[in-house]
Amino acid sequence: MRARTIIPKKSSIEIAFRPFRESNIRAFGEEITSTSWSYLLEHPTVEDMASDFQDSLSRMFHLHFPLVNVKRRSRDKPWITKRILSLIKERQCAFKSNRMAHYRNLRNRVKREVQVQKDHFYSQKVMILRKSNPKSWHQQIRSITGMNKRATSLPGCEMRPIDQANLINGHFARICSQLPPLDISTLQYFLPASQPPPRVEAYQVHQELRKLNASKSCHHDDVPVRLITEFAPELAEPLAMIFNSSLESGIFPDCWKNSDIVPIPKTFPCNSVDLLRLISLTPTFAKVFESFLTKWLYQDIRNKIDKQQFGNIKGSSTSHYMISLIDSILKGFSALQHDESLRSQGITLEIGRAKNINKNPVAEKAVRELEDELLRDDPRGGPVTPLALALATARLNSRIRGVGLSARELWTQRDQFTSEQIPLRDMDVITNQHEKRLSNHGPSMESKAPKRLSSMGxxxxxxxxxxxxxxxxxxxxxxxxxxxxxxxxxxxxxxxxxxxxxxxxxxxxxxxxxxxxxxxxxxxxxxxxxxxxx
CATH class of the missing domain: 2.30.30 (SH3 type barrels.)
Known part of the structure; x- marks a missing residue:
């Protein structure tokens, strides 16, 4: 009895996407340009206006950019295209039917097409990395080599996907449900408003649409940002009508309140729902409308914001906060310069003089030594990598100093070559160093003083x-x-x-x-x- 060899079938996945061909973009542009959006004003509520506008855009997008399904094997190279797969299939059929001349022709066509796609893939994915940061290098190498990210297990992984999603949604919805709803009657001092709401002009909407970043992810019901920015002049007028209607009625459209929520684990492994962070993808037009509201609100509360507020303020960052923090610390040290309680404990604070260019000589000398060591390693200079900085610091810590010991030996109190214990007391090292500096103050002052003053007294x-x-x-x-x-x-x-x-x-x-x-x-x-x- 002959045993049959069963070759396992290659696993394949089906990918659905919408190709952006130039013909499809032109057809979409012709329809959106010829559409008159004045009928939106006939709707009684702003919710109907926004829903109708959103549905019309989605219909145009699905009509001119149909969904295409492509099967890809898990072992296919990233430069494999649908055309290459069809040529390979024709080549194999010609080989099985013993049409060798046609087979050789298809074989050469496959080779040429593969080489073209490899060159294109290299120029688009690899060559651009020469101008990017190491993080992009790492991400692209993992993508090219097929190295998957580590598997993340969310809480409730034993459940069905629908039950797991309801568990996560229920947990975060419970946080908002505990807050009491807004009571409109408490706003009687502010409603009705003394002035009409501001109006949004079409040119302002056009400017905001052109600022959108096409590389950012968008809501699943939204038209891609690439099309929104390209046809911003045609979309600005209907959006301005919807924004003004929403401001007059005081109602935000419900279709713009839905967002896609992506749970991201804070730690690994993630064993609890409390360890999840939510990333929200809100509709694009809602973000544009919120940008106008944010500007107006900021103009009203700008004078009431604390000067020490650095977060969520345009033009400020953590660097400004660190500068403010260091300034407050130095001011605090100045106030403690003559504190009697510190003096009773033998602690004296010596604040550097503002007009003394040499008020921190120890730190400045250490910085100069590090700069010299980096230039000794690379005389041409240039950006300092973490590896070069670590090597230069290690060499400085191992260098023998004037006391006959290196910084590493002073810290560990062990010989850096034999690891033997060094009989050393920290107090003796500190006292000797202090006395040496005091004895050097006089000659140092004379050498740094001008020659004219040294002779005049x-x-x-x-x-x-x-x-x-x-x-x-x-x-x-x-x-x-x-x-x-x-x-x-x-x-x-x-x-x-x-x-x-x-x-x-x-x-x-x-x-x-x-x-x-x-x-x-x-x-x-x-x-x-x-x-x-x-």
Whole structure:
């Protein structure tokens, strides 16, 4: 008895899509251009207007962009098209019927078509990655190699899909159902409005439609954003009528309230409905209408928003919040500079002077060392990758310092080569470092001081003098002038002149950092003589 070999049938999936051919786009444009939307004003309610407009657009879209079903095998390459599959089928039929001349012709056509589609796929999917970020590289490589994302199991996976969807919908609907409905009678102080609602013009709707991003996902009942932006002039007028009718009646159309909800797990594995995050896809025209409402509401409440509000405000971000936070922290440190409770614990805060360009030398030296190490690795410079930054930091931490130990050894108290314990006390290291810096202050000041002042000794700056600061050198404008308000040994307090005004902020600087303004320089610019017409 001969055993039969059964070859498993290749699994295939059926993909449905609507191709955007130029002929279909032209036919859709001809119909939407020839349609008169004035009949929408005959509807008694705005809900009927919006529903009729939405149904008409959907009918035109489904008519001119019919649904096409294509079968694809799971092992098909991404550049395989319907034309290539049909040529392969004809080639196999010619081979089975022993028509070798026709078979060779089809075989060569298949090779040429496959090469054309490979080149097109490379130019569209791979070549563009040279200008993209590493995240796009990773996503496209997973897509090309067929690597699927990790499977996500939502709560209730043992149920039927319809029951699982009802479970998730019921959980999130329960949150809103616990809130009491809006009582219109409580708005008697605001209704009826003292002024009529603002009107939306067709050109304003056209501008908002042109701003839509065609790469974003849209609602399943919506016309694709690509068609909306292309035919924005034709859609602007009916949408303006619907928006104005909605504002006059105070009713938002029900067909624009429905949204597609996609549950996204917050953590993996997701074992509870509470660990789901909802992503909503609202109708496109509802977003356009909401953009007008948002602008008007923001104009009314803009003066009442807290100045420390950074979220949901155009032109602000977390960077602005971090700057504000650091500023408040520094102001808090300034207030604690003379706090007696901290001094009783042996804690002293030393705030850097505003006019001292070297007020944070330790951190600035560390930054310079890191820059030199990065340039030593790549002298041409350029963007710093996380790997290059990690390697440069590791080399700096392993470098032997003036105390005979590296930063890694000071931190771990172990030899970085033999891992043997190093007899070391943190207090001894701190004390030695502090004494070394104190002993270096005098020579450092003398080396950084100007040669002229080092020979003259004490600077001849007194109260009431106009002075410049050496650190204010710039090539774009004249040096600002300061007035000496008080003198305390080697230090003095100065205030800045801006035009003919004296600022209230006082700066504490060294007298050796000041340059006295020569008496021959005028304190203000002389007025230019006028040239007579004669």
């Amino acid at each position: 004490e600077s001849l700056v007194h109260v009431g003098d106009l002075v410049y600061l050496r650190s204010d050198r710039t090539k774009t404008q004249a040096r600002p002038r300061y007035l000496v308000c008080s003198v305390d040994n080697d230090w003095c307090n100065i205030r800045k002149f801006v035009g003919s005004q004296l600022r209230s902020t006082s700066y504490r600087v060294r007298r050796s950092d000041c340059l006295k303004v020569p008496p021959g320089i005028p304190t203000s610019h002389p007025s230019r003589p006028r040239v007579s017409d004669g």
